[in-house]
Structure formats: structure tokens, C-alpha cells
Amino acid sequence: MGKKSFQKQPPRIPLPVEGIQVNGCRNPTCKNFLSLNSIKKFDGDEKELPEAYQRGGSYRVAGTGKHTASLVCEICSGRKKQGENITAVSTTLKSNQAVHEELSRIASYLEENPLVCPNEACDSNIGKKPKAVKKNGKTSTGNQRYQCLHCGKSFSEKPKTRKQTKPHLNKLLFRLLVNKEPIRRIAELLKISESTVYDKIRFIHRQCLAFAKSREKKLEKIDFERLYLSTDRIILMTNWFRRNDKRNSDLYGIATACLDSSYVFAFNFNFDGAVSLSEAENDSKETGDHELAKHHRKHARIWLSQEFNEAAKSRPTKEKLPVAGSLRDEIQIKVLVDAKYNASGGSEQIDPTKQLPARGAMVHNEYTMLAHFFLLKRFFKNTEKTRFFLDLDSGMKTAYISAFREEIAEGRSDGFLVRTSKNKTNDEKEKLVAEFRKMASESTGIPVRKLTHQDLKGVTNNLIVERLELPIRIPNSPERWIEHPWVSKAEPEKMVAAVTDLSKYDVMHQANLYRKVTLAPADRFFMNIRRMSTYFERPFQSGTSMSRIWHGYSAYNPEMYTIIGDIFRVHYNYCGRSSRKVTPAMKLGLAKAPIPEEKILYYKKY
Template sequence: MGKKSFSRIPVEANGIQANFCKNPACSNYGVPASTKKQPRGPGAASRGRDNYTVVGSGRSVPAIHCHHCNEYPPLKSNQGISEELARISSYLSIEEVCCPNPACVNHAVGVSVSPSAYQSFGKTKSGSPRYRCKKCGKSFSIKRATTGQKQPHKNKLIFKLLMNKTPFRRICEVADISEGSLYPKIDFLHRQCLAFASDRERKLLDGMAIRRLYVSVDRQDYMVNWSQRSDKRNTILSSVGSADNETGYVFGMHLNYDPSLNASEIEEVAISAGDYAVAFPFREHARLWLQGDYEDAVRRSANPRLNGSLNGQIEDEYDDAVHREDVESSERITGTRMLPAKGTQVHSEYTLYGHFFFLHKLFGGVEKVRFFLDQDSGMRAACLAAFQPEIAARTCDAFYVRINKDMTVDEKRRTLADSRREFRQAQKANPSLSESEVKLMLIKQRMGNMAEIGKWKDRWLLHPFPNMSEPEKAICYLTDYGDYDTDHQAWLYNKASMHGIDCFFMQVRRRLSLLERPIASASATGRRWFGYSAYNPESIVKLLDIFRVFYNYCLVGSDKKTPAMRIGLAKGSVQLEDIIYHQ
């Protein structure tokens, strides 16, 4: 078989081309490398040569060298990003019910989109509404959500039990159903939640006007139990979530797992296509983990260094990124982990890219958006790629936010007391200033003493106003063009927080029995097992989707409002029945 020929960099896919310099201060930011072979030698620039060189083409992860700022962003498969975006956003494109006659002009005209094209025509024996097409006279029915459901009166009880950390066996006991009946119930609730979310969130897709969003983005890992005593390795999957800090609305919670694909079939296709001999970004299935690649990653794995101080943790994260083969991939693959037995695991950086391009679709009507990102080079790259036009137009900014999560309760209290003492002293010294003005003053003082950390000399501000959930916090402004005055910039530093997504993550752990943190035993050599954890990763996908809808539309806060009410997607708290029987 002849050697395959590839373009210089991966070609654009469905409008996505992510292979450009990710340094916002560089003139190459947003300017993709050419897909064509470039002229060389004297006068190459005058013959149309671009400002990149592809390096490491013989390695599994080639990169482009930016001639302007000397950065080396790794190449990514635009097709892989597009596939992940399609998977993540598929719930938004629910198929419309229309005239079943292929020859009729109303065949592609939905009942809900154009009700004037149809006549209500009674109901079926099961109670499903029937319609007749006004053009061809063909009659048809729309099945009710509960058609074919056994014991539909138990749906609400099961929904409530799932959302209140009840283990599956206890749900079966309380609801008086068999375990074989529970999983179809979960499938049904999942379909209904996605249909309900699609109906509401298409308003965002259609450009619903929102003045400002302050969006925190982070990842949470979940464990899948081993199912064979002969192989007690765990599967660890990562979900990226984003939430608005002001309203609490969670826009997405996306697991790096595709349940629709068969890993064995993908492996066969990859081998026959020669994928193992091809660099990752040019593969047919670039976004998916193959077994051989996973085994190679295990052999290359190294334990991360642990540094107690916040600045030390930030430094270690930069150092870890520099030494990775792919700076954007932060997955830790060890010998105690394995790929899922069902479905396929997605390279986490592709889920990150898919997540941010998904947010870009949702935020079309947002006037300005500020992202507060966990310190993760893959997250940074995905955000700066998806929102490049908005960042260049100065309607989008991005910040790293790093929280010291290793402090004891006593250390948190001491830090909080020190902060309050400093604030009171500043108030005493400046009696003419309001509280907010004192805050800005203290932040501006720290802006003059920011630490440069890591290879890229990023400047980090230690936030002067901690709380118990964020006791020690450092912030790095990733898109600083120097065009904001110091007051504006100080106010943005003050807004920087992971509060929105952290609240959701905390509720996931507290309310979903499958996703409670596992406990490692001393003799397990890194392996973990937890009686309530999932055995099938697809259950995690479904429960996260269900819980996101429940959290956004049903759970009220101290202000008696849900996140959906605060952001403008609901007028009141949604009853479970309205989701369960959504048509």
C-alpha cells in the first residue's frame, strides 16, 4: 500500500480551523498556518510563505512554530474537534415531526414550527394527538412522551430519588421496581431532560440578548468501577463544565466519552486505515483513544510533583505542561487505569475544544463574556481558539484562576482573618473611600507587585479577599492587550472566581450516588473501588445531563430563584412533571 499524502496542517472542517498561534499578543493570533507546502530558500517570504514552520512532523504530535512570537502550538484535527462539537450539541437539533408524505410540500415543515400547515385531528386510542396535513390530507400522530412506558406514575418518584443520592438498589426497593426496569426509566428521563433543555436553550442559540456573562470553567474526574476480578484497573473519565458566576446557570457538563461508538470496531478501522503510522492530528479517528496509544501513554507516565505553596503549585503546572509531548493534553495515564469496556474514551483536549466551540454557538447574543479558567493549558488553548474573533474584538477576555485546595480549615480561617485585618486597616487609613473603592485600591496595589511564574513569565495576582471556599486565590490575565484602565482591570480581577462551577461540582458529589468520591485502600496500589460508582460510563453521561437540567430549572436558591430564572430562560421554578411529560 502506497504512503498516504497529507496536507501540511489538518484542513478546515465545518468552519473550524484551530491551527494558529494561541498567543493573543502575537500578530499571528487567529491567522492559520497554510495547508499547502511552503516555498523555501532565499526570497520565500516574497513568494507567499506564511509565518509558521511545521516541526516534529515525524513525531506523533507535530506542532507549528510561530515565527513572530516563537511559540509552538501542537496541531489538532479540525475534523476531530468538529465531531466532538457535533456529539456535544446534538441535543439542540431535535427532529421536527412533519407530514410523512415524501411528495408533499409540508414533508419538511414541522408541526411546532408551522402549526397553520396542519389541522388538529383528534387523538389515538393511547391519547397521542393526531394531525392532518392541509396540503395532502395525510393524517399522522405524535406519540406522547410516555407511550410504551410501564408504570409511568413512578417516573416522578424515581426522578426525585436519583437527584437525592439514592443508590440504585435502594431506588428499586423504594419504587418497588426491578433493576431491569430502572435503566429504561433512566433512559426515558434522560431523553425528556434533553428535549426540555433543547427547547429552552435554543433561545440562546437563536441569539437571546445577554449583556454580560462571567463564566467559570473547570473539570471534574469520575471513576468507573472495574467489572472483572481478573483486571481491577479503574477507568477515570473527565467532564468539563462551565457556569455563569452571576446566575449559577450551567451551560454544559461534557464527559470525554462517546457511548455511540464501539471501541473494537474503531480499533479495526484504525488499523486498516494505518492510523498507528500516522501523526495524531491527521488520523481518521484523531479524537479517540486507541488501545496501543493508551498502552504507550502508560509506559511514559510520571507522577506529578507536589508543592505546598500556591505559587509552587502554579510553577509545577507550567513545568508539567512544558515537559508533556502535547502541551495541551493534561490527562494522567497510569498503570492502574484502563480504557472503558464499553463505548470509547475521547482525548480530553478534544472535549475541551468541543466544549468551547459549543459555548461559542450558545453565546451569539452575549454582549461581553469573561472566562475564568482553571490553570490548564488545554483549556486555555481551546478557549482562545473558539473565541478568537471576540477576543480580538475585545468583547471576550480570559483569566486563569488557581485556588489552593490543600489548606486545612484552620489555615483557611487564619488567611481569612489576616485579609479582614488588612481591609479594616485600609478602611481606617482611607475614611473617605467606600468599601468597593477600598477593594479596588488594595487590588491595584497588588497589581504593581505581581509575580512572574513559569516558562512564559505569566504575571499572577494574589487576590486580597479570600473566602472559605476560595481561601487562597491567584489570577492571571491571559488576554491583556493593555487597553483597559487600571480601575477596569482591577474590577475584573475582583470578579475572578470559580464559584459558579464549583457550586455545581459540589452538588454533583452530594446528590448523585454514582459520582461520590471513591476511597483508596492502603493495599490497593493506586486502585480504587466504590460500591456506588458506575460500571457503565454511559450512566455517568445520562445522570450528568439529567442533573444539569434539574440544577438549572428546579433547584431554587436563597433568593427563591433558579439559575434559569436568573438568566432569563424560565419565569418560575419548573415542576418535575413539566420535564417528565415535556412534549
């Protein structure tokens, strides 16, 4: 029997946790926008809470499905009834504790003492007591063992690499790893076993994170004047692990890169290898946690088997969608699909062909996206202004607004949605670029061959000003879209919409902001990692079944995507390639020269 009858009734709206409050109105022009963020601490008396938290206040909680509830902004609801074009009236309630847990996970490499109790039900992990552990001997392999002083659970550090018997191979292995050599081939070239290769990869990963920590801790103190940031996602697939069950597991990665420097600030996946799914599910059943509303659960962060299977059954394997003939059609279809399947903002495409990973736990993607933006918020706390260019992905806009709510309200952060064409051939791209330059030549009277970048910027700004006067309305989308006039081979067609209020700027300032909107820095990083890491290559269809996808180089252990992703990000930011003498870290001010691999490998000797 569960213990739910003995549990204290949770508050109607989740309270902030460590300053994190992701619930609230998403409309930056609404008076309710900051109403839930005004509470700083809570002494247990709900009568002392701000008006927005109380019944009959400016928010109404409505049930939208099994164990799910939405938060309805009464102010926006009233404005909509009066005829205003407002669609973001309600949002699905989320667990602030789950966001805090996920942020702690992805930011653990920045902490001085990242040791945490692995028992998710421990008071130290649900915010009731500070983390406290003591040393408790060593394991048979020599790793330090610890004991939690709250729940008594014993645990050890993440396994350290074995003693580096052939350290001279580390540098070569590092280079092979980021130059598209598969694990088996690396083992053959270096004349070592595959298990030794994996051991060295974990050593390189630890060193990369230690090095990144030493540089990226400085980001919190740098006074950047402006940062233009592109955020996009990547979907990866792990191979099936049982021959009689050929369902794949999808993992979702999110990355944010700087427009001016190409520096990738974070690259995070919705997977936690340190969590035991079976233990979490047993605890959930014993305590009745699974019967609570999702935003009040202790295990709200991870996918439990029952809810995953329910989500898979609710979506057909093959679904007929309208054929998109233009970018406008694509946006319309995306809005419709999100409204039907992604109301919670998760964006996972879960159907009967998918399954949970065999080890570790898959995190609800919306919590990884939220934690990603809160990590960026930490990095940019001294930045005067940030501009985010976001892929049109379910939940990404909500995650950005939730994390940067105060900065948006103060006018220090603006966001834009982007949708680009990805199905053009090289010939089609070149034709579109030529037509754009010809149009610019006719507009300015300057011959095509003499057009400068400044000339093209001026023409683009003028066209944006014209298009802002007649924006494109997409049904069920609150944004005002425009067709972006700038054409490049990287983005031959593009539609853009602002998600924050730009009326505070004059029209030419707005045009300048729209002109800069691009996903190119994040896409460039994804292109590089796909080309230079076998793990990130696109998979192919297996046999005659179109629902079975397999790749010889894809990971069986999902944690390898996080490990290789971290390693590649550090190498991409600091080491560069032979043809690139100026690295992203140098442009950003975190390095004075390209960093040799050995300086990362031996930054700290374990």
C-alpha cells in the same frame, strides 16, 4: 496492508472544517493570531491558500514525537529571540475534523435531526457528503431502523425506553435520583427491578434533553451585555470490570457556569458510548490511518488501544514531585508537569494503573474541551462581551483561545487563569477571612462590623492595582500572576493571571475584572452533584494497595456519568431546591418560575 500509499497527501496544516480552525498562534498580541482563520473555503489548489498555510510562510511545522507535530509561530519565535517573555511559541497540531465531530456529539441534543451514520469512516461523517438516511423497517423491539444512503450501513435509533407501565413512579424516581439515593435503594423503595430503574433513567434523560433543547436554543438569540463565566473540570473513575485486571478508567468532565446566575451552560465528558472501539481500530489498521500524523487521522478524536498503552508506559505509576508549600509552588509544579507529560494539551493522567473503558470509546480530552468552548461560542454569538475564568488545567486555556479567537481579537472576550487553595481547614478559612476584614477595616477606618460589600470591593481594587505593578513571574509560564486579595471561605487563597491583553482598559477597569475572577459557580455545581448523586461521590482506597481505588456507587458503564450529569444539570438549572425560590434559569431569563419535575418528564410524550 494499509492503503496509505494510495491516499492523497494531506495539507501541511489542517484546513478549517465547518468554520472550525483550532490551530494557530496562541499569543493574542501577535500578527499571526488570526492568520489561519482567514480562509473561508478551499477549492483544492494549495497555491491559493493564504501565506500562513504555505511553506516558507509565517508558520513552521516541526516534528515533536511519534506521529506528532507542532506548529511554530515564526513571528513569536523572532520576538522571543529579541528578549521578549514569550513561551507560547509552538502548539501541537490538532484535527479540526475531530473537533467538529466532538462538537456534533455534545451538541446533538440541540439539533432537529440528530441522526448520524455510526460508521465513522462514512463520507457523511468526514465532511465529504451531507448526512442522508432513510427509514428501513423496525427492530424486533419496535425501534425505528435506518440505512445510510452513502455507505449502506443499517442502524437504529438509540434504544427507546420501554412503555412506561408505572408512569406515576417517574416523578419520585427523578427526585430520588438527584437526592443521593443509589440505584439499588431506589429499586427497593419503588418496588421495581433495577433494570426497570435504568430504563426509567434513560426515559428521564431523554425528556431532560428535550426540555433543555427548547430553552437553550433561545440562548443563541439573546443579546447578553456581559457574561462572567467560570470553567472547571471534574475527574471521575469507573470501577474495574474484571477481577483479574483491577485498573480503573478515568473520565474527565468540564463545566461552565455563569457567575451572576449560577446557570450551568454545559457539562461534557470525554466519552462516546456510540462508538465501537474495535471497529475503529480495525478500520485504522486496514486503511493505514494509524500510521498518519495524529492531526490527519480519521480517528483522531478517540483513544486507540495502542496509543493509550504507549502513553501509559511513558508515565511512571508513582512519581516523586516537589512538595508545594504555597500556591506559587503549586503553579510552578503544574507548569513543569504539563511541559513534561501534557504538551499535547490533553491533561489526562494516564499511567499503568489506568485502562480504556470496556465499552464505547474514550475521547482525547483536549477535543472535548475544544468542543465545549465551541458550543459556548454558539450559545454566546450575540453576547457583547464574555469574561472566562479558567481553572489552571492543561489544555483549557488553549481550548478557550482556539474557540474564541475572533472575539478575543475584537476585544469582546477576555480570559483569566485561576488557582485556588483547596487544602485549608474550616478554622483556617475563618481565620483568613477575619484577617482580611480586619485589614480592610484598618485601611478604611470603618469598624469591622460596619464594613459593607462595597467597602470591601474598594479595598480589593486598590490592592489589585498595587499588585499589578509588581506581578509574579512563574518560570516557563507566559502569564503575569498576582495574589488575589479578596478572601472568602469558598476561596481563602487565590492566584490569578490574565491570558488575554488587558492593556486596552484603564488600570481601575483591569482591577474590576481581576476582582471578579472566581471558580465558585462551577465549584458550587460540582459540590452539589457530589453531595446529591451517589455516582459522583469521591471513591476510596481498596484494601492495602494504594493504586487500587473502588467505590460501591461508582459506575461500571461510563455512559451513566453523562446521563446522570445531564439530568442533574437540568434539575439544578430549572427545578432548584425547596430552600431556593429563584433558580439559575430564572436569573438568566430562561424561566419565570421553578419548573416542576412533571413538566420536564412530560414535556413531550414519546
